[in-house]
Amino acid sequence: MTIDLSASIAVTRFGLGARPGEIDRARANPREFLLAQIRPAGALQPQPAAPNSAQRLSELRDYQRDRKQARQSGDPKSDPVMMFAKLLRQDTAQDFLARARLAATTSDGFAERWALFWANHFTVSAVKGDTATLVGPFEQEAIRPHVFGRFEDMLVASTKHPAMLLYLDQAQSVGPGSFLAQKAALNQAAHIPGLNENLGREIMELHTVGVDAGYTQADVTEFARALTGWSLGRLDHPEEPRGFMFRPYAHEPGARLIMGRRYAQDGEAQARAVLGDLAADPHTARHLATKIARHFVSDTPSQVLTNQLAKAFETNGGRLDEVARALIASPEAWVPAGTKFKTPYEFLVSSWRAADAPPTDIAAIAHAMTILGQRPFSAPSPKGWPEDAQAWCAPDSVIKRMAWSESFAAQSVAEQDPIVLAQNALGARLTPAVSAAVSRAETRAEGFSILLMSPEFQRR
Amino acid sequence: MTVQLLTRRQALAGVAGFSVALEAMATNATADTALARRKLVVVICRGGLDGLSLSPPVGDPAYARLRGPIAIPAFAAPGGALKLDDTFGLHPSLTFAHGLAMKGEARIAPAIATPDRERSHFEAQDVLESGAPRVYATSSGWLNRALGAMGPSVKAMSVGPTAPLVLRGKIEAASWSPGGMAERDRRLPAILQDLYARDPLLGPALAEGLATETMAKTALADASRTDAAMSDVEMAQGSPIPVPSSPARPPATPPRQGLDQARKIGATLAGFMVQPGGVQVAAVSIDNFDTHANQGAAQGQLANRLVYVDAFLNGLQAGLGASWQDSIVVMATEFGRTAHVNGTNGTDHGTASTALILGGALRRGGIVGDWPTLQQARLFESRDTYPTLDMRALFKGLLRDHLGIDRAALDRSVFPESAQIAPVERLVA
Numbered sequence: 001m002t003i004d005l006s007a008s009i010a011v012t013r014f015g016l017g018a019r020p021g022e023i024d025r026a027r028a029n030p031r032e033f034l035l036a037q038i039r040p041a042g043a044l045q046p047q048p049a050a051p052n053s054a055q056r057l058s059e060l061r062d063y064q065r066d067r068k069q070a071r072q073s074g075d076p077k078s079d080p081v082m083m084f085a086k087l088l089r090q091d092t093a094q095d096f097l098a099r100a101r102l103a104a105t106t107s108d109g110f111a112e113r114w115a116l117f118w119a120n121h122f123t124v125s126a127v128k129g130d131t132a133t134l135v136g137p138f139e140q141e142a143i144r145p146h147v148f149g150r151f152e153d154m155l156v157a158s159t160k161h162p163a164m165l166l167y168l169d170q171a172q173s174v175g176p177g178s179f180l181a182q183k184a185a186l187n188q189a190a191h192i193p194g195l196n197e198n199l200g201r202e203i204m205e206l207h208t209v210g211v212d213a214g215y216t217q218a219d220v221t222e223f224a225r226a227l228t229g230w231s232l233g234r235l236d237h238p239e240e241p242r243g244f245m246f247r248p249y250a251h252e253p254g255a256r257l258i259m260g261r262r263y264a265q266d267g268e269a270q271a272r273a274v275l276g277d278l279a280a281d282p283h284t285a286r287h288l289a290t291k292i293a294r295h296f297v298s299d300t301p302s303q304v305l306t307n308q309l310a311k312a313f314e315t316n317g318g319r320l321d322e323v324a325r326a327l328i329a330s331p332e333a334w335v336p337a338g339t340k341f342k343t344p345y346e347f348l349v350s351s352w353r354a355a356d357a358p359p360t361d362i363a364a365i366a367h368a369m370t371i372l373g374q375r376p377f378s379a380p381s382p383k384g385w386p387e388d389a390q391a392w393c394a395p396d397s398v399i400k401r402m403a404w405s406e407s408f409a410a411q412s413v414a415e416q417d418p419i420v421l422a423q424n425a426l427g428a429r430l431t432p433a434v435s436a437a438v439s440r441a442e443t444r445a446e447g448f449s450i451l452l453m454s455p456e457f458q459r460r
Numbered sequence: 461m462t463v464q465l466l467t468r469r470q471a472l473a474g475v476a477g478f479s480v481a482l483e484a485m486a487t488n489a490t491a492d493t494a495l496a497r498r499k500l501v502v503v504i505c506r507g508g509l510d511g512l513s514l515s516p517p518v519g520d521p522a523y524a525r526l527r528g529p530i531a532i533p534a535f536a537a538p539g540g541a542l543k544l545d546d547t548f549g550l551h552p553s554l555t556f557a558h559g560l561a562m563k564g565e566a567r568i569a570p571a572i573a574t575p576d577r578e579r580s581h582f583e584a585q586d587v588l589e590s591g592a593p594r595v596y597a598t599s600s601g602w603l604n605r606a607l608g609a610m611g612p613s614v615k616a617m618s619v620g621p622t623a624p625l626v627l628r629g630k631i632e633a634a635s636w637s638p639g640g641m642a643e644r645d646r647r648l649p650a651i652l653q654d655l656y657a658r659d660p661l662l663g664p665a666l667a668e669g670l671a672t673e674t675m676a677k678t679a680l681a682d683a684s685r686t687d688a689a690m691s692d693v694e695m696a697q698g699s700p701i702p703v704p705s706s707p708a709r710p711p712a713t714p715p716r717q718g719l720d721q722a723r724k725i726g727a728t729l730a731g732f733m734v735q736p737g738g739v740q741v742a743a744v745s746i747d748n749f750d751t752h753a754n755q756g757a758a759q760g761q762l763a764n765r766l767v768y769v770d771a772f773l774n775g776l777q778a779g780l781g782a783s784w785q786d787s788i789v790v791m792a793t794e795f796g797r798t799a800h801v802n803g804t805n806g807t808d809h810g811t812a813s814t815a816l817i818l819g820g821a822l823r824r825g826g827i828v829g830d831w832p833t834l835q836q837a838r839l840f841e842s843r844d845t846y847p848t849l850d851m852r853a854l855f856k857g858l859l860r861d862h863l864g865i866d867r868a869a870l871d872r873s874v875f876p877e878s879a880q881i882a883p884v885e886r887l888v889a
Contacts, residue, residue, distance in 0.1 A: 194803020
């Protein structure tokens with residue numbers, strides 16, 4: 001393979017698409033171009049940084065207080081739903097815009113893609129109202145610092161983060177034999193708190209070992225029991241932390257048996273030990289390796305590639321920088337034919353990069369992302385956004401992408417030669433057919449639309 | 461030389477056979493036009509829709525105790541279930557669907573499940589939509605393979621920006637979602653069709669998308685006529701049915717705008733289906749039924765979602781107009797939820813749930829399948845509604861009797877390795 005093609009692949013497949021001149025910069029040494037982006041400190045943070053989750057939780061508390069007052073005052077103008085919607089819009093919109101601008105401008109496209117992959121792996125979604133304003137802080141605090149560190153650290157950070165504790169209902173899960181539940185029963189309380197197995201199940205199924213690891217319903221319930229007490233400070237209690245808090249009174253006493261291992265630890269340490277074992281389980285290595293290969297290389301990656309990635313994970317104690325290096329070293333990741341169909345976000349980001357036109361208007365982005373099926377920060381389930389061509393290349397999406405391309409091209413590239421834009425965007429991946437179609441366009445905007453909609457640009 | 465003359469008996473038999481054949485051809489021709497008018501809409505509710513709230517068995521002696529604070533109140537109580545029979549009602553949010561049920565145009569299958577028992581959303585959705593007996597056995601959906609058995613002229617469409625598995629496969633189906641129909645450069649589609657000529661993914665998708673766009677203009681006009689009073693709502697939702705996000709405590713009444721959108725999407729889908737040569741088979745998915753905490757009872761989180769479902773059904777039925785008599789809508793979910801309320805006033809992943817079957821073509825009748833009751837000893841693994849009916853039996857019954865697909869195709873290709881699963885009888889009028 002020519003160095004020109006390797007440079008294009010480094011920037012467009014491993015990265016988020018080429019900005020003008022970027023493929024030239026990668027040409028000196030395409031692999032080194034990617035390796036240089038692997039930094040122990042993790043992925044870059046969007047700027048301006050979102051307020052941290054503690055501040056966002058305080059806002060949520062203020063909102064809850066205001067809502068109570070609004071209900072009491074009965075003023076229809078202070079409709080709590082509208083107020084909440086406004087809060088969500090402002091905060092999450094700023095977070096999403098900052099993240100989109102980072103993606104559109106960064107010279108570390110591979111590191112950013114790697115971070116987006118992990119954010120999708122540990123999905124928290126604004127679909128759940130409590131979580132909406134915490135999605136940005138979650139990525140900032142639990143994901144980005146750890147993407148080139150140990151997987152176990154990211155797993156623990158994600159599990160303890162208030163966004164995850166709220167999104168998967170862990171915060172309120174209480175052991176049936178705990179002090180809290182026993183007391184409620186004695187007092188014949190109207191509501192006797194108990195177990196919620198949502199987070200426990202999804203950690204096993206989605207975050208770590210995967211659904212084929214052979215665990216049972218009993219394992220899920222036992223893990224949920226071990227996790228009881230992993231919660232966050234109550235918002236209306238100023239003395240409690242604005243974030244993770246272990247509640248001993250909610251913790252189910254006793255040893256747990258999970259996937260054949262016994263956990264006799266007390267309190268918080270019990271679930272922490274389970275997380276350590278789950279992170280180190282060979283099923284986790286295989287599950288993550290398959291997902292990484294599917295994201296970066298092909299919807300149907302070879303066993304050889306997934307074995308290479310799983311081995312890098314296992315022999316390096318789950319160090320994700322080594323997994324990233326193994327991916328870059330794999331010949332299969334560099335096959336010339338682009339088979340991965342871009343998701344809507346990947347399509348928009350690569351279009352912004354190709355035009356060197358970072359987004360400025362959150363309303364326009366949110367509208368476009370929603371129409372294209374990927375409403376900002378709102379993955380439909382804890383499994384995250386789908387990443388396969390079958391999901392995204394529906395007839396309707398092609399039409400919607402075409403409409404977006406036309407309006408974006410009309411606004412963004414008035415003075416630029418579309419053939420130069422095409423060469424900059426695809427490098428050696430630009431085919432004669434696309435090149436000819438772009439050069440025959442009647443207007444510059446039409447030429448740029450053709451580039452954006454070309455089979456080579458829609459894939460990576 | 462021996463000339464074998466036909467006996468009179470043989471001749472008569474021959475003539476009779478011939479006329480039977482003629483009659484059969486005539487019947488088939490009539491049946492074909494009748495069949496071509498038949499419409500099927502499959503609604504997939506994702507996240508595990510709680511059957512015990514969708515069609516609460518308030519007459520089951522164990523129900524109220526198992527459900528505690530999230531039990532739907534009894535028939536006569538405020539916010540009570542809308543009565544279907546002595547045992548079952550519909551959730552009080554489903555007023556439109558209940559009206560249909562009273563006319564014999566809606567029925568429930570209250571203890572139905574896919575063959576999957578793992579309680580994983582994603583595996584169970586795969587089995588529900590692929591129609592295979594086990595997870596990840598095939599990458600196409602049963603509805604797409606049903607199209608394959610129906611012949612080449614059948615149009616199918618999914619609603620929403622992503623293609624649901626149930627309609628993925630060899631037959632290219634249309635897809636449509638609200639929003640983004642601009643007047644555009646007329647050249648671009650043609651240029652792209654050239655560029656996509658050898659592209660197995662983009663080529664067919666673009667062709668289908670353009671055809672759908674033409675139909676959409678008619679469909680949207682129809683939808684506006686269906687509900688002229690409907691305000692000019694900007695339809696820019698990602699989820700085909702705009703199920704609301706759930707704020708910390710859901711509002712007592714869901715936002716009006718979302719309701720209008722849900723009705724309009726139903727009416728627009730109907731618009732695609734009623735036009736000449738229109739869509740005959742459609743798939744819709746609705747997200748956000750995973751109610752682990754604070755799911756609510758007559759009001760609350762799940763109630764709000766069901767209000768949208770009801771509005772969508774209302775828009776669809778109104779838009780179909782006279783075609784409603786030829787239509788069936790089936791709404792199913794990947795699994796039900798635990799029979800017991802959990803420790804956080806919600807429910808965890810369970811097994812059997814309720815499927816809702818509606819339509820003017822539906823045969824009047826009681827519940828579909830048996831009710832295992834909620835007695836502790838009858839719960840599946842002591843926690844979930846016991847499945848008494850295989851989801852494939854329901855789908856097979858509808859595909860055979862409503863769309864005329866023969867049993868052999870249903871047993872082998874539409875639902876592979878399912879010969880032992882008999883279609884549900886007497887579903888179609």
